[in-house]
Amino acid sequence: MTMRLIETWLADQERAFDLFAKFPAEETGFENPAAGMNRKQFASYVQGLRDESMGVGLPDGWVPATKYILVNDEGEYVGIFNLRHRLADFLRNGPGHIGYGIACEYRGRGYATSGLKLTLAKARALGIKEAYLCVHKTNPASLAVQRHCGARIDHEDEREYYTRIDTSARTETMADE
Secondary structure, three states, rough: OOEEEEEEEOOOOHHHHHHHHHOOOOOEEEEEEOOOHHHHHHHHHHHHHHHHHHOOOOOOOOOOOOEEEEOOOOEEEEEEEEEEEOOOOOHHHHOOOOOEEEOOOHHOOOHHHHHHHHHHHHHHHHOOEEEEEEEEEOHHHHOOOOOOOHOOOEOOOOOOOEEEEEEOOOOOHHHOO
16 A cells, blocks of 8 residues: 545545544644534535535635545555645635645654645646645744755745745656655
């Protein structure tokens, strides 16, 4: 088995629920709207994620996005990656195309780098030539992950670095590393 991303609605729902339950509502910029949900609420949330990826029923200002689960080589659910299919002004000047989080017990093992590389390959397949991301200045590990994937700091404010990654330069090799 190799490291892979699976759409949340195609994942084992019990294992997906357990993974999402490991994340607080917000942690250094990574947002988890499913925090605190029970299983029934989570099932409805997952159906909403499928609709969101297809652009169905989106609130004003929202864009289609796909939320993936990163599965490691042992088949464990280790992280969550969100890929916005395009940018609205708010996203262009803020969170960008990609957000991600790795469950605490799996951090420091290279999973964020592997997952980001896989997500960048998916972004490229959507026609995104330059992925926009941001990272809290208090999260140097995440900045290192982005830099390892080719990020450059485009600009910053008092709280965040805003990075850009050329998806065309490394897409072919990223998924295999």
